[in-house]
Amino acid sequence: xxxxxxxxxxxxxxxxxxxxxxxxxxxxxxxxxxxxxxxxxxxxxxxxxxxxxxxxxxxxxxxxxxxxxxxxxxxxxxxxxxxxxxxxxxxxxxxxxxxxxxxxxxxxxxxxxxxxxxxxxxxxxxxxxxxxxxxxxxxxxxxxxxxxxxxxxxxxxxxxxxxxxxxxxxxxxxxxxxxxxxxxxxxxxxxxxxxxxxxxxxxxxxxxxxxxxxxxxxxxxxxxxxxxxxxxxxxxxxxxxxxxxxxxxxxxxxxxxxxxxxxxxxxxxxxxxxxxxxxxxxxxxxxxxxxxxxxxxxxxxxxxx
Numbered sequence: 239x240x241x242x243x244x245x246x247x248x249x250x251x252x253x254x255x256x257x258x259x260x261x262x263x264x265x266x267x268x269x270x271x272x273x274x275x276x277x278x279x280x281x282x283x284x285x286x287x288x289x290x291x292x293x294x295x296x297x298x299x300x301x302x303x304x305x306x307x308x309x310x311x312x313x314x315x316x317x318x319x320x321x322x323x324x325x326x327x328x329x330x331x332x333x334x335x336x337x338x339x340x341x342x343x344x345x346x347x348x349x350x351x352x353x354x355x356x357x358x359x360x361x362x363x364x365x366x367x368x369x370x371x372x373x374x375x376x377x378x379x380x381x382x383x384x385x386x387x388x389x390x391x392x393x394x395x396x397x398x399x400x401x402x403x404x405x406x407x408x409x410x411x412x413x414x415x416x417x418x419x420x421x422x423x424x425x426x427x428x429x430x431x432x433x434x435x436x437x438x439x440x441x442x443x444x445x446x447x448x449x450x451x452x453x454x455x456x457x458x459x460x461x462x463x464x465x466x467x468x469x470x471x472x473x474x475x476x477x478x479x480x481x482x483x484x485x486x487x488x489x490x491x492x493x494x495x496x497x498x499x500x501x502x503x504x505x506x507x508x509x510x511x512x513x514x515x516x517x518x519x520x521x522x523x524x525x526x527x528x529x530x531x532x533x534x535x536x537x538x539x540x541x542x543x
Contacts, residue, residue, distance in 0.1 A: 239262045239263070239301040239302055239446075240262070240263045240265070240298065240299060240300045240301050240302075241258050241262050241263065241264050241265070241300060241301065241302045241303075241304065242264075242265045242267065242294070242295070242298050242300035242302070242303045242304070242342075243255045243258070243264060243265070243266050243267065243303075243304045243306060244267045244285060244303075244304070244305050244306055244307035244333075245267070245268075245305075245306035245307030245308065246266025246267055246268050246273065246278075246280065246306070247266075247268045247269075247271035247272075247273055247402060247541065248306055248307070248310070248401070248406065249397065249399055249401040249406035249407055249435060250306045250347065250395070250397055250399075250435050250438065251266065251304075251306035251307070252266070252273070252401065252402055252537065252540070253399055253400070253435040253436055253438075253439065254304060254306065254435065254438065254439045254442065255277070255278050256275075256277055256278070257436055257439030257440065258278075258439055258443060259277045259278040261443075262443075263278075263279075264277075264278035264279070265278065265279050265281055265298045265300065266278050266279065266280050266281065267281050267282075267283050267285070267294065267307070268280060268281070268282055268283075269282065269283065269284055269285070269307075271402075271541060272541070273402070273540050273541060274539075274540055274541075275540050281294065281297070281298070285307060285329055285333070286324060286325070286329065291329075291332055291333045291336045292336055295336055295337065295340050295342070299340075300342050301342055301343065302342060302343045302344075302345070302446050303333070303337050303342050303343070303344045303345070304344075304345040304347070304442060305330060305333055305344065305345065305346050305347060305383075306347050307325070307329070308325055308326050308347070308376070308379075309321060309322045309325040309326055309372070309375075310372070311372075312370055312371075312372045312492075312493070312494035313493045313494055315370065315371040315372040315375065315494070316370065316371050316372075316493055316494050319371045319375075322371050322372060322375045323375050323378065325375075326372070326375035326376050326378070326379045327375045327376075327378035327379045327382055328382075329379075330346050330379035330380075330382055330383040331379070331382035331383055331385075331386050333383070334346065334382070334383035334384075334386040334387035334390055335386040335387065337387060337390075338386065338387040338389065338390075343389065343390075343391075343446055344383070344387055344389075344390040344391065345390070345391045345393055345442055345445070345446065346379065346380065346383040346384075346390055346391065346392050346393070347393055347395060348376050348377075348379065348380045348392055348393060348394045348395070349372075349373065349376045349394060349395065349396070350394050350395070350396045350430065350431070350455070350457060350497075350500040350502050351368065351369075351370065351372065351373040351376065351497055351500065352366035352367075352368050352373055352376060352377040352380070352394065353366055353367060353368075353497055353500060353502075354367040354368070354369055354497050355369075355428075355429075355496075355497025355498040355499040355500050356497075356498075356499065357499065358429060358461075358499030358500070358501040359501050359502075359503060360455075360500075360501070360502045360503065361455075361502075361503045361506070362453045362454065362455060362503075362506055369494075369495040369496070369497055370494040370495050370496075371494070372494065373497075380392050380394075380453070384452075384453070388451070389451045390451060391442075391445055391446070391450055391451055391452070391454065392452065392453045392454070393442065393445070393454055393456045394453070394454070394455050394456065394457070394502065395433065395438060395456045395457065396430050396431055396432045396433065396457050396458075396500065396502075397432055397433050397434070397435050397438060398410075398432045398433075398434060398435070398518075398521070398525070399434050399435035399436060399525065400435075400525070400528060400529070400533055400534045400537055401537065402537045402538060402540055402541040403538075403541065404534065404538065407435075408432070408464065408467065408468075409467075409471055409522070409525055412424075412467075412468040412471045412472065412477075412482070413471060413475055413477070413529075415481075416471075416472055416475070416477035416478060416479075416481050416482070417475075417477060419478070419481070420481065421481045421482075421483060422468070422481060422482055422483070423482075423483050423485040423489075423490060424463075424464055424465030424466075424467075424468040424469070424482040424483065424484055424485060425463065425464040425465055425485055425486070425487045425490070426463055426464075426465045426484045426485065426486060427463070427486050427487055427498055428463060428464045428487050428496060428498050428499075428500075429461050429462065429463050429464075429498070429499045429500065429501050430461065430462065430464065430467075430500045430501070431457035431458040431459075431460065431461045431462075431500070431501055431502050431504070431518065432457070432458055432462075432467070432518050432521070433456065433457055433458050433515070433516060433518065433521055434516070434518075434520075434521030434522070434524055434525055436521075436524060436528070437516045437520075437521055437524070438456060441456055441507075441511070441515065442456070444511055445507070445510075445511070448510065448511065450510055454506060454507045454510070455502040455503060455504050455506065455507060456504070456507060456515070457502045457504050457515070458504070458515065458516065458517050458518040458521065459504055459508070459514050459515045459516070459517050460517040460518060460519065461501040462518060465482065465484050465485070467518065467522075468482045469482060470519065470522055471522060471525075474522055474523070474526045475526060475529070
C-alpha cells in the first residue's frame with residue numbers, strides 16, 4: 239500500500255512512518271522540522287497553504303492517509319487559539335474531503351482529552367466535554383472530518399515513546415530528568431491509558447486493512463496515574479524513583495486545564511480486531527528495549543541537518 243502520513247517529524251508520525259515503511263511505501267510530510275532518512279520518502283509541505291492538501295494527494299496517490307499533524311502543545315493552543323483551530327479543526331475537514339474525493343482511506347488522529355475527566359471509563363458513545371483550546375479544536379476536527387468523510391476512522395489516542403527531539407512524551411520526560419538527577423512532579427490524581435507509539439502503528443494498519451470506519455479509542459487496556467507511570471519507568475530504567483514527588487495536579491499551576499480521569503474503554507476496537515489492545519506496561523518494556531538498542535539516538539540522527 240501507498241501510505242501518506244502527515245506530521246512525520248512528530249512523536250506519533252515519525253514512529254508510525256518508520257514502522258509502516260517496513261511493509262509499505264510511505265510518504266512522510268514535514269513542515270518546519272526536516273528529516274533525513276532512507277526508510278521512507280520525506281516531503282516538505284505546508285498543509286495550510288492554498289491547495290496544499292490537493293497537491294500532496296495528487297503527487298503521492300496514496301491508498302491510505304494517516305493525519306497526525308496538529309498543534310498539540312496545550313499552552314501554544316491557549317496562546318494562539320486561531321492557529322489551533324486552523325490546524326486542528328479546519329485542516330482535518332479539508333483533508334478528509336479531499337481524501338474522500340480521491341478514494342483513499344483516512345485515519346484522523348484525535349485525543350482522549352476531548353473528555354472532561356470527571357468520571358473516567360469513557361466509551362465512544364459518551365458525550366465529550368473538552369476543557370482546553372487544544373481539546374475543543376481536536377473535537378471540532380473529529381466532527382468535521384467525520385462529516386466530510388463518513389468512511390474515515392477517527393482514532394482517539396494517548397501515547398508515549400521516543401521522539402527525534404527527545405522531549406515529546408511523558409516517558410521521555412521522566413527518563414531524561416531522572417537520569418540527570420532532577421526532581422520532578424508526578425500527578426497522583428491524573429489517570430490515563432497511554433500506548434507506546436510503536437504499538438499504535440500496527441493497530442492503525444490493522445484497522446485500515448479490516449475496513450473499519452467511525453470512532454475508536456486506541457488506548458492501553460490498562461490505566462495508571464501519571465505518578466505510577468513515572469515510578470514504573472524509573473524502576474525499569476534503574477533510576478531513583480524518590481526523585482518523583484507525588485503531587486496533586488492543582489499544585490502544578492498549569493496554564494491549560496487538564497482532565498483528571500482520562501481512562502478510556504478500548505473494548506470496541508478489541509472486538510473489531512479480535513484481540514485486546516496492548517497494555518502500557520507491555521509498552522514500557524518495549525520502550526526500554528528500544529533504548530537498549532540505541533533507538534533514541536537513531537531518531538535524533540534523523541533530524542540532524
